[in-house]
Amino acid sequence: MLVILSIGLLVGAVGAMLGVGGGILLIPLLTAFLGVPIKTAISTSILCVIATSSAAGAVYAVRSLTHNRLAMVLETATTAGALTGGITAVLISPNLLAALFGFVLIFVAFSMRKLPKEDRKSEPTGVLDTSYIDPRTGETVTYGIRCLPAGMGASFIAGNLSGLLGIGGGIIKVPMMSLLMGVPLRASIATSNFMIGITAATSAIIYYARGYIDPTVAIPTALGVLLGAQIGTRLGGRLRSQRLKQIFQLVLLVFAVVMFYQAWRG
């Protein structure tokens, strides 16, 4: 129990410092070191995703950065994806899930290399125009949405992966909104966070009803992640250190190998 709690703490702190969700770290740690069955680990992770989303959402809600209309439109795609993903996860073999997870880890490790430095230029487009006040400059930023259908497709895939593998999917949604759809990065992060919680709730309901949530694992992990995220935020927000990022990428690749090994060993 204390071991699980400390894994949660670690994952929460590292996640908050690097600005990534905990799921991609949590599931390999739980399955490889504690021998937790992968479906239990996935349902544990999805609960932690909800907890961190709600905790972060409490901060974003006051700042009014979230684009509610856009979130709701894309939500129809992510929740539909999560619904099918959750059902699929319950049905398919644990080995296949482990292998899929390995591929996602590799994808994340490589996509981390080129996190967007600059947003695509944000401006009103006549589609879902909205505005917010930049907390740094105090200026009102007005922007509209581009490429909505492509965004809907990507959202469905993000939701599907979230439901299937128990990850938040911010790693897909934030670049999708800021690079493709013309949403400013700050608003992308807040909106993605809003969507993640609801998407995760969709598949969490399925996992709950099917009895995959093990309180002895889920509760210490969730409490640990919540506390760890607080510590991580205090420790220095998003560390932009290149070194730390490289170490993290290496860890992800090692975890990918571990997941492939689990898939092969059965």
Place this chain on the structure above:
Amino acid sequence: MTEGIKRPDMDASRETQESAESVQFLKEVLGLLKTPETAPETEQEIKSRRRLNELVHRALIVGLALSTVILLGGLTLSAVTRQPLPGRVTGFGQIVAGLKTGSPAGFLSLGILLLIATPILRILGSLIEFIGKRDWRYALVTILVLLILGASFIAGGG
């Protein structure tokens, strides 16, 4: 110099056209969405949105705090009464029974359910916002999301 000024404008008009096509496509697909009015929000609308966000903010904190307290309570109960922690959550129906008999399983399951339900508060917040603005189109989209959540409830066999 003139080119430098011209180019973004041209890009912008092309982008707008692309987006307009995208919306046309989406309208056909969903039959729900139209380009919403681009008029800036009135002072009062911004104020009411602020108030609502404030409310959602509090609801999220209360939901998180409440589920944490219930979870810790369940853990304490299990330690004090020396009842082992359950390896599975109980069904939706058994929670109330578990709470009545004071079993840790009931508390732990309730805490987890509350945690899952907390993001749904944010959807309800958006729904109130859209209805308040008489923005029926987006109220409908929000209800659609709630319906999908309901479908997952059914898919879970709960």
